[in-house]
Amino acid sequence: MHETRLRRIREKMDELGLDALLVTKEVNSLYLCGFGEDSRLLVTGSDAVLITDSRYTEEAEAKVRGATVHTFKSDMLEELAVLLGERGVKTLGFEARSVTVAALGEMEKKLSGTALKPTDGLVEELRIVKDAAEVERMREAIAVADAALADALPYLTPGVTEADMAAELRYRLFKRGASEVSFPPIIGFGPTSSLPHAKPGSRRLGENDNVQFDWGAVVNHYCSDCSRVFFVGEPDEEILRIHEIVSEADRRAREGVRPGVSLKEIDALARSFIEREGYGQYFGHGLGHGVGLEVHEAPRVSPKSADTAREGMVFTIxxxxxxxxxxxVRVEDMVLVTADGCEVLTRFPYDTTPNKAFKE
Incomplete structure (x- = not known):
């Protein structure tokens, strides 16, 4: 698996005339060789070297595939310069989006014998299409997230605070096997739910509130992301109405997913319906984003997206x-693009009554 990924990145390096690529973004290193924490990955035409320090040597040697592990003693860049010289590297590509101006200045001083060439999205482009193992890991993350919310929902009763529910949900995520949360849970009661990224606070659940959940788990490095809405008592009629509109907009978008369709068109399927229903001005964000090693990654599903759906892509709607x-109201699912459409990966029930949903 990792050998195949390294071969593909070398093909991209050849196209750009690079002798080597320095991978500095941790998740990209993880993707290419199986480890990335606080490390740098040097990929050349003939080998790959993970450069790390003594804190991670043992773990890296156990996890790295397709590369050797080099533990630097004092100055990483000085030792990198030696590695480059030994391999005859004249042109070194670097990941422009993960190298600061200050770090680039240091590289220019200490790697003065090597031409530095910025690159953008080389590894991310490979990560857009998932293989079967990646999809399976996301299914595992989704299962953990679903079970955790089901465990937490019995605590969703009038009087509980948003912060209490967030703490309960985080606890249940870890209890069910998550190594981390994909992002801090977004929970909003009543008026707070109008904030797309509401931060759980001291607001207590009222007798007739709507509740917005957006949550996810990380399992084996891969993320899940899902949003569901619940109603307590008799919520506002307009909130009930926009829930119906959002659910129908999502359904129309899902039905439009298939290889070859532009992601801009998929966004338009949902957005145009919401506009016809009179709420276009209240839908301000893109329809979706890719999910994988990062909870927000390429591709983007939005009015400005230049991407086209490809089999194996995983993104949200x-x-x-x-x-x-x-x-x-936001209802969110992860979908996998298949040969003739899409598969909805997220499985949590759409039932808006808490005591029914957690019994599914």
């Missing part, structure tokens, strides 16, 4: 309507 001061 998450239309939303947010009414300031009143409340909002």
């Amino acid at each position: 998450e239309a939303g309507i947010y009414l300031p001061g009143k409340g909002g």
Whole structure:
């Protein structure tokens, strides 16, 4: 697996005339060789070297595939210069989006005998299409997230605070086997739900509130991402209505997913329906984003997206309507692009009654 990924990145290096590529983004190193924490991966035409320090040597040697492990003693860049010289590297590509101006200045001083060439998205482009093992890891993350929310929902009763629910959900995620949360859980009660990235606070659940959950788990480095809405008592009629609109918009978008369709068109399927229903001005974000080693990665599903759906892509579909001061609704699923359409990976029930959903 990792050998195949390294071969593909070498093909891209050849196209750009690079003798080597320095991978500095941790998840890209993880993708290519199986380890990335606080390390750098040097890929040349003939070998790959993970450069790390003594804190990670033992772990890296156990996990790295397709590369050797080099533990630097004092100055990483000085030792990198030696490695480059030994391999006759004249042109070194670097990941422009993960190298700061200050770090680039240091590289220019200490790697003065090597031409430095910025690159953008070389590894990310490979990561856009998932293989079967990656999809299986995301299924595992989804299962953990689903079970955790089901465990937490019995605590969703009038009087509980958003912060209490967030703490309960985080606890249940770890209890069910998550190594980390994909992102801090987004939980909004009533008016707070109009904030797309609501931070759980001291607001208590009312007798007739709507509740917005957006949560995810990380399992074996891969993320999940899902949003669901629940109603307590008899919520506002307009909130119920926009839930129906958002759900239908998502359904229309899912039905339009298939290889060869532009992601801009998929966004438009949901957005145009919401606009016809009179709520276009309240749907301000893109319809979705890729999910994998990062919870937000390429591709983007938005009006400005230049991407086209390809078999093996995994991205979210998450239309939303947010009414300031009143409340909002977002329903989100992860989908896998298949040969003739898409598979919805997220499985949590759409039932909006908490005591029914957690019994599914």
